[in-house]
Amino acid sequence: MLAATFTLSDARDLVYLLAVAGFILALKGLGSPRFARRGNQLGAVAAVAAVAMTFTLPALRHSGRNLVLALIAMVLGAVIAVPVARMVKMTAMPQLVAIFNGVGGGAAALIAIIELLHLHSIGEKPAVYVTAEVLLGVLIGSVSFSGSAIAFIKLQELITGRPITYPGQQAINAVVGVAIAALIVVALVTGSLTPVFILLALALVLGLIFVLPIGGADVPVLISLLNSFTGLAVAASGFVLDNNLLIVAGTLVGASGIILTRLMSSAMGRSLPNILFSAFGAVITATGGEEGDASRSVRTGTAEDVGVLLAYARKVVIIPGYGLAVAQAQHTVRELADALAARGVDVFFAIHPVAGRMPGHMNVLLAEANVPYDDLKEMDEANAEMSTADVALVVGANDTVNPAAKTTPGSPIFGMPIINADEAENIIFLKRSMRPGFAGIDNELLYDPKTTLLFGDAKDTLQKLVAAVKEA
C-alpha cells in the first residue's frame, strides 16, 4: 500500500482520530466552568462526525435492510432521548444520568454478543483473545446495565433508597462470583456460545446484587463508578471490533470515571471500598431508632423575626441542601440573596461537595436559578469565613452541617467533612419537619441554643423571608 492512495477507510480513521482529540478536549473543557459548555459541544460535534463517517463503511452502506433498520433505531432513540433530556427536572438529574449510562453499557454488551454470534454463524472459531474481549464486554456492560437500572429505580424511589440487605447475602455473592469465574474459564477453553449466554444472565444478576446493598447518599458515587464501567465495556467492544475510537473514548471515560469516583468519595470523607462494601445500612438502622426524639426542645421562630435578623446582618451564609431542590425553591432563594445584597448584606452560598444528590448537583440547581457561580463558595472557602458570619441559613440541608461528623465516632457520617454552620453566630434551619436527612441520623445542631427553626415548605418560608427582609 502506497501513501499516495488515500482511501475512504483512511479518511474514516482520520475522522475517528479527530473525534478522539475532540473527546479529550471535551473532557478537559468540562473541568473548568468557563469552557465546560464549549467542551461538551465540541464532544457532541466529534460524536456526530464519527457517527456520520461510520455510514461510509461498505458493509453498512451496501447492506440495504440492515442500514434501514439502523436508521430506524437511531431515529427512535433520538426521538425519545431529546425530549426526555430536555424536560426532566433538574432534581431528577442523577437518575437520568444513571439510565443513559446503563443503556450505553447494554449496547456495549450487545455488540460483544453479536460479534460472537457473527463469528459462529460464519463458521469461524474465535481466537482466545477475541473470546476474552467478548467476555469482558459482556460482563462489564451487563453489570453496568442492570446496576444502573437498579440505581435508577432507587433514585426514582420506586423502591426504597436505603441499602437493601437480605439473609444469605454473602453466600449468594460468593456463588455468583465463583460461577462467573468458572464460566469465563469454560468459555475461553471451549470457545462455545452457551457459557457466554449464561455469563450474560449471571452478569445481570451481579449488577443487581452489587447495587442493592448500596443506598442513600452513596448511590451517586455508585453511578460515577458504573459510568466508569460502561467506559471500560465500550473499550472492550472497541477491542472486539478493532476500533481505536471506541478503545480510546471508552478508556478515557473508564479512567477519568475512576478518578472522579475517588474525588467524590473523598468529598464524603470515605474510601471507595467503604462505600461499596460496608454495611452502611446496618449502622443507619442502629442509630435511626433515636430519630424524632420528642422530649427534646427546639426553638422555633417566625419568618418576620428571622427576616429582621437577616436584613440587619453583615454577613449571611446560605447553606442549601436537597430539601431546597425538592421544594423547587432555587429561584426563591436567589430572590432572598438578591434582596439581602440590595441592602448591602454580604451574602454567599456555601456549597457542600455532596449537597443535593450528586456531587456538584447543588451548583447545577442554583445555576438554573441564575445564581452567578462567583457567589457559590466551596466548602473549605466557606468554612474559613464561617466564624465571622452573623447568620448561617440552612435551607433543606441536614447531614452536610451535622456536627456528628466531627464529634461522634460511631455515626455513619463520622469523618465526612461538613460545613461548619455551628461556628456562625446564629443558625437558622428551614425544615419541613424534624425528620432526619438522607443518612437517616439525628442532628445535634437542631437543639443548639443558637439555632432557630422555621418549619414549613422551603419555598413558602423563603417567600415570607423575602417579604420580611424587604419590609425590615
Add this chain to the structure above:
Amino acid sequence: MIAYVPVLAQVSGTGIVEYLTVFVLAAFVGIEVVSKVPSILHTPLMSGSNAIHGIVLVGALTIMGEAHGTAQLILGFLAVFLATLNVVGGFVVTDRMLEMFKAKPNERAAKAKVADDAGPAQDGGGPA
C-alpha cells in the same frame, strides 16, 4: 485485564499489542485530564463523560453492517437504539446543565454596589 496481556500478545502477533498500547496511553490521558476538577463541575463532568461513551453507537452501527439472520438483526437494532439514547441524551442533558452555568458578576455586583452607596445611610443597621 492486565493478567492475560502477555498470553494474548503471543497468540495474536502484532494487532492486539497495538490496541493495548492505545488502551494504556488513553488510560493515562483520562486520569491526567480530570485530576484537577473543581467539585462544582463533578456532576456535569460525570454527565459529559457519560455522553462520550455513547460513541459506542459507532460500534453498534459497525456491527449492524455485519449482522446476518434474525437474532443478530434484532440484537443489533437494540444496540443501535440503546447507544443512540446514550449519546444523544447524554450530550443534550449535559448541555442543559452547563447552559445554566453563567457568570453574571456584573449584574449582581452592580446591584449590590448601588445598594451599598444608597443603602446603609438610611438603614443604619448593624447585625441584629
